[in-house]
Amino acid sequence: MKVLVTGIAGQLGYDVMKRLAALNIEAKGVDYQDFDLTDAQAVMDAVCDYRPDAIVHCAAYTAVDRAEQEPEKCAAVNGMGTLNMVRAALAVDAKLVYISTDYVFNGEGDQPFEVNAPYGAKNVYGLTKAQGEEAVRSLMTRYFIVRTAWVFGLNGHNFVKTMLRLGAERPEVRVVGDQFGSPTYTPDLARLLCDMIQTNKFGVYHATNEGFCSWADFAAEIMRQGDRKCKVTAIPTSDYPTPAKRPANSRLSKACLDNAGFNRLPPWQDALARYMDELKANEA
Ligand SMILES: NC(=O)c1ccc[n+]([C@@H]2O[C@H](COP(=O)([O-])OP(=O)(O)OC[C@H]3O[C@@H](n4cnc5c(N)ncnc54)[C@H](OP(=O)(O)O)[C@@H]3O)[C@@H](O)[C@H]2O)c1
Structure with a gap:
């Protein structure tokens, strides 16, 4: 089996490549320097050349x-760029895994969203990721749409790294306490994605580490595990205005994984502990 991975200079793509290497699966990783996703011909040429x-x-x-300031650019990459990838996948008859997000939902209520819940994105990014999903669903049958959330990994910026830095600099941080979801460690998600591509159990899935928390809960656990003497004060979203609206409820139901016989990801606290070890090993 040959696998093409996009976005390898980012958090998730980097760990998907590592997992494929560990499984001895032939893979080629690409990012901006190889081709721009918005260039339909370049995408088609690269995929037809490698024939994954x-x-x-x-x-x-x-x-x-x-994205709120440049919606066209965001849509060009997440919507049209994904359509370009779909057309190229169809040309070589490749399966496609499209990584999507909890932001495609409206974030209302306090129950986990099921995979077939209606779209209701509240910001440009979520809207364009839903456009990407539609490009996949409307043209393909051999696809996996995998919605994830609150991603952290070695190769990139994320909330954990920010909290560890602030925790070393400040006696107190104020973090939103009324948005709930699940952190997701990229090596755990990469393991699942690599399991998926070795099957034909196509469909829409949700995949995050297990357990729900608020950003403030997450920050407090990062301070605890990271040995930071920094107080975390939970604040309401209204006290932390951002250009893009964030969903209050990012909980995702993982029943779809059980039904298909895929293993769920471990609890997020366990994932965080392994991430701390990975960060330390990487510093050494
Ligand atoms: N991060 C999260 O919390 C989160 C949550 C839910 C879902 N997701 C989804 O999970 C996936 C992986 O996220 P991530 O955190 O690993 O993302 P990331 O670290 O931002 O990596 C994305 C990569 O895509 C590249 N890229 C952007 N535009 C491109 C273009 N036009 N052509 C070619 N490459 C381009 C970026 O390059 P540059 O850096 O040079 O722009 C970057 O290397 C994404 O689909 C994301 O939507 C992420």
């Missing part, structure tokens, strides 16, 4: 707040 059996499409425009 599966494509794990991790690349995306992920600057959620900036």
